[in-house]
Amino acid sequence: DLATAKDTVSIKLKDPGKSVTAIFEENIMEGWLAGAKFIAWYGKDYLFTQLKKEPNREVSGVYSLELVLQGEDTGQIGELTLQQDKNRMAGELKVNEVRLNLEGTIQRDKIYLSGFNGSQAVLLQGKIDSSNSIFGTYRDLDQRMGFWKITI
Numbered sequence: 001d002l003a004t005a006k007d008t009v010s011i012k013l014k015d016p017g018k019s020v021t022a023i024f025e026e027n028i029m030e031g032w033l034a035g036a037k038f039i040a041w042y043g044k045d046y047l048f049t050q051l052k053k054e055p056n057r058e059v060s061g062v063y064s065l066e067l068v069l070q071g072e073d074t075g076q077i078g079e080l081t082l083q084q085d086k087n088r089m090a091g092e093l094k095v096n097e098v099r100l101n102l103e104g105t106i107q108r109d110k111i112y113l114s115g116f117n118g119s120q121a122v123l124l125q126g127k128i129d130s131s132n133s134i135f136g137t138y139r140d141l142d143q144r145m146g147f148w149k150i151t152i
Helices: none
Strands: 008-012 019-025 028-033 036-041 061-069 076-085 088-095 098-107 110-116 121-128 133-140 145-151
Touching: 061 088, 088 110, 098 121
Parallel strands: none
Antiparallel strands: 008 019, 019 028, 028 036, 061 076, 061 145, 076 088, 088 098, 098 110, 110 121, 121 133, 133 145
8 A cells, every 4th residue: 555655455345345455564464344443363263362261151052043233123033053162162143144154252151253254244242141141242244233132
């Protein structure tokens, strides 16, 4: 980028108008994906954190997911599949047009999951509450935000 004199990356995604832009320095990429800032480190084998706080409970399973997006009157029903291996989380999200494999972590009573397939990206953050539910926030590549819930 001649304006900043820094090495930059610009990746056009499958959907028109969507792209990833970032500055690359010393094995770190910092930039924007759908209006959300991100930082990526080369060679790291974890997402979100290196912490290993013991999970409060096992959450592996297939769940009915309730999703309410901001600005919409009605919620959506989908499916969230979770596989837990100690602190590592993997899964799959299916809601309307969104079908994504997810990866992330569970730290005590908090869950962090993300997925990106080149045209769709999702970030789920959640907290396990005392009523055996996980409730959290949802963000996607279309800059939609909302809330999600499952009962475990």
